[in-house]
Amino acid sequence: MRKVTYMALSLAFMFLFLYGCQPKENISKEANANSSPKSENSQQLSLNNDFKSVSITKPKGFNKITFDDKESLKAFQDIFSNAVREPGEVNIADPEFYMDVIYDKNNQQRIYLWIGKKGQKSTFMKLEDTSTIYTFSNDMTDKLIELVESRFN
Numbered sequence: 415m416r417k418v419t420y421m422a423l424s425l426a427f428m429f430l431f432l433y434g435c436q437p438k439e440n441i442s443k444e445a446n447a448n449s450s451p452k453s454e455n456s457q458q459l460s461l462n463n464d465f466k467s468v469s470i471t472k473p474k475g476f477n478k479i480t481f482d483d484k485e486s487l488k489a490f491q492d493i494f495s496n497a498v499r500e501p502g503e504v505n506i507a508d509p510e511f512y513m514d515v516i517y518d519k520n521n522q523q524r525i526y527l528w529i530g531k532k533g534q535k536s537t538f539m540k541l542e543d544t545s546t547i548y549t550f551s552n553d554m555t556d557k558l559i560e561l562v563e564s565r566f567n
Contacts, residue, residue, distance in 0.1 A: 465490075469514040470527070470562055479562070486561060490515075493558055497538055497548040504547050509539070511562070529562065530555045 467482035468490050481487060509526035516522045524541035536555040538548040550558075 465515045465517050467516045469516065471512050471514075472510070473508060473512065481561065489557055489561055493550055493554045494538075496554050497550040500547050500549055504539070504545055506537070506539070506547065513538075529558055532556055532559060 465487065467480055468487065469478055469480045471478040481490065506528070510529060511527040513525040513527045514522050515525060526539040526541065526544075528537040530536040530552075532555070533552050534555055535549045535552060536558060538550070539546065
């Protein structure tokens, strides 16, 4: 009788232990899968699309490039509007690029930028909110590579 009781308690303890050790990522992915499209839209990067230019530099400050033509600004607007906020804590390496979105002489916003390789996602982070990242699709990464990296090479 004692053997059966110990065996039942051991199995119950192992079940509870294994259940408690499940990664939290699985839970958040399930919650995201069940979320409505409205909640997805509220997770988008909010930037004022009325900017005059976008300047991009490498962290050491060399090779600053500025985009102020209508075609480039439209491409950046498309990229920003497709960026989606990612849930969870941020622990990320130093940025590859600094991006300054310039609205007028006295109003600009700094964004950190990590560009993925062709066919991969890329990442933004606002300077004023370094605990949140935004990603955008593979297609937008390809568009950004055409705009940015070709000018640095």
